[in-house]
Amino acid sequence: MRFGFHSGVDIFNEADRLQVIAEMPGVKEDEISVVVQGLTLNIDTGEGERKVRQSINLGIPVKGIPRTHYRNGILEINLPKA
Numbered sequence: 001m002r003f004g005f006h007s008g009v010d011i012f013n014e015a016d017r018l019q020v021i022a023e024m025p026g027v028k029e030d031e032i033s034v035v036v037q038g039l040t041l042n043i044d045t046g047e048g049e050r051k052v053r054q055s056i057n058l059g060i061p062v063k064g065i066p067r068t069h070y071r072n073g074i075l076e077i078n079l080p081k082a
Contacts, residue, residue, distance in 0.1 A: 009056065018058060018079045025073040034066050034077055041066075041077070 012019040022043060024032070033044040041056040061082035069076045 020077040
């Protein structure tokens with residue numbers, strides 16, 4: 001899958017969680033919003049004209065609040081499986 005800023009998105013199906021890694025160079029951490037709606041993970045970034053949304057079909061139900069970590073243009077999202 002490709003992100004709106006021409007960066008990669010990888011999903012890893014672990015035993016108890018899904019881990020999503022998104023390359024987001026040039027994005028500030030405070031511009032990132034991560035929301036799960038059903039089986040869809042939405043990553044919103046940017047402000048004004050630079051707003052981009054990437055919707056990712058997870059294919060597996062998850063629960064709880066996504067845990068995120070952003071460093072050096074790499075966003076890690078951990079989603080516990082339902």
